[in-house]
Amino acid sequence: xxxxxxxxxxxxxxxxAVGMNWGGEENWYLIRGDVSSNDRVECAxxxxxxxxxxxxxxxxxxxxxxxxxxxxxxxxxxxxxxxAHCRQGTSAIGGASGEGVTLxxxxxxxxxxxxxxxxxxxxxxxxxxxxxxxHGGQITASVGYGISGQDIDIxxxxxxRHRQYLRGPGGRLLLQQ
Numbered sequence: 004x005x006x007x008x009x010x011x012x013x014x015x016x017x018x019x020a021v022g023m024n025w026g027g028e029e030n031w032y033l034i035r036g037d038v039s040s041n042d043r044v045e046c047a048x049x050x051x052x053x054x055x056x057x058x059x060x061x062x063x064x065x066x067x068x069x070x071x072x073x074x075x076x077x078x079x080x081x082x083x084x085x086x087a088h089c090r091q092g093t094s095a096i097g098g099a100s101g102e103g104v105t106l107x108x109x110x111x112x113x114x115x116x117x118x119x120x121x122x123x124x125x126x127x128x129x130x131x132x133x134x135x136x137x138h139g140g141q142i143t144a145s146v147g148y149g150i151s152g153q154d155i156d157i158x159x160x161x162x163x164r165h166r167q168y169l170r171g172p173g174g175r176l177l178l179q180q
Contacts, residue, residue: 010052013038013059025049026068034059034083043091046070047099053083053111065089065117069099069126069133074110074140084112093117094125094151095144097135104133106152110140117148125151 010031013021015038023040025032026047034057043064052073053059066087074083089095095115097106106126115123123144126133132153139159144150 015039025051025070034085040064043067043089051085053085055083057083058086059084060086062086062088063090063118065091065093065095065098065115067093067098069097069104069106071107072109072111072113074108074112084114086114087116088114089117089121090119091121094122096123097125098122099126099133105136106133107136107138108140108142109138112141114143114145116143116145120148122148122151124149126153 009029010033011021012033012035014035018038018040021032023042024045024047026045026049031050031052033052033054035054037058037060039060039062041062041064044061044066046066046068048069050071050073053075055075066085072085085096087095095117096113099106104126106124108124113124117123124135124142126135132151134154134156135150135152137157142157
């Protein structure tokens, strides 16, 4: 189980006060209970902990930037859930680009879909690529193009991407169970 001191707790009641711009590697956000927003949450190198049993629904805005998402265990019925759907032509989760940018998912139940022909999960803007790392969890990246990054490392868990599209131009793709 992931624990951390000095965490901002995000609930349905506190989301407005927390705002839509989360950032900095020293910034940790714990999602508790059911949280929903129509707006896009932007992250800059932040950490998001999905508390067991939580559910955050970001539709139609999605979750932008780059971040580390922490699920609490590998029991998919108890793991926290994140649903990020985007209808804006960008990634449902991610979208930040640049050398050295990494988007990491450590477990959880993640549903990422872009309904405007973008990516479910990505760290690129077609010219500058980062890295996508997935360690376990139940991950679905769908509707648009699946998962995109210069390097894509997927180990353990259950993964589904629609249109069978993983994009890692000139980089490497590592899939392990």
